Amino acid sequence: MHLCSLFVSLPIWISFIPVAILNGGFRxxxxxxxxxxxxxxxxxxxxxxxxxxxxxxxxxxRVKKLSRTDCLVISFVWILLTVLFEFGMGLATGSSVCELLKAYNPSSGNLWLLVVVATGAAPFLALKSRNK
Structure with missing residues (x-):
């Protein structure tokens, strides 16, 4: 694995935060x-x-030398960061663990689980689009 790919991917994941905040405001x-x-x-x-x-x-x-293994590691790291960030912010703002876990139940109308899956799938989509 190219560690450079992982380090380059972290600012990309960080860019999801303002996107999520804007999305929440829009909602x-x-x-x-x-x-x-x-x-x-x-x-x-x-x-x-x-x-x-x-x-x-x-x-x-746009990341050069991005392999399937790189994408797998990036996916794992992005999913982990996303879940940790969500729980960290939720707990910091007074939500309980039970309230935070409810977000993972799509029948509640909350499609947070879809967001987590999309975050994990995103590196593979990028690799596929780069290889075209």
Whole structure:
């Protein structure tokens, strides 16, 4: 594995944070005015997933010498960072572990699990688009 690929991928993952914040603002200030809360939450999850895939495709596809093994490691690291960040911010803002775990139940309307899966799939999408 090229450690350079992993180090280059970290700022890309960090760029997901403002994208997620903007998405949350869009949900809270726009979507909820037109949709029920549960629907707004689901639409927001889809938008964030697509946004993460696009950002990763644009930025990570420019990384030279990106192998399938690199993508696997990057996927694991990005998923780990995403879950740790979400739990860290949630606990820091007063949410309980039970409340945070509810986000992983898609039947609640929260598609956070889709966001985590998209984050993990994003490096492979970038590799595939680079190889075309």
């Amino acid at each position: 809270d200030y726009v979507l909820v005015k037109f949709l029920l809360d549960k629907c707004a939450l689901a639409v927001s999850g889809i938008i964030l997933s697509i946004s993460i895939l696009l950002v990763a495709k644009i930025l990570l596809s």
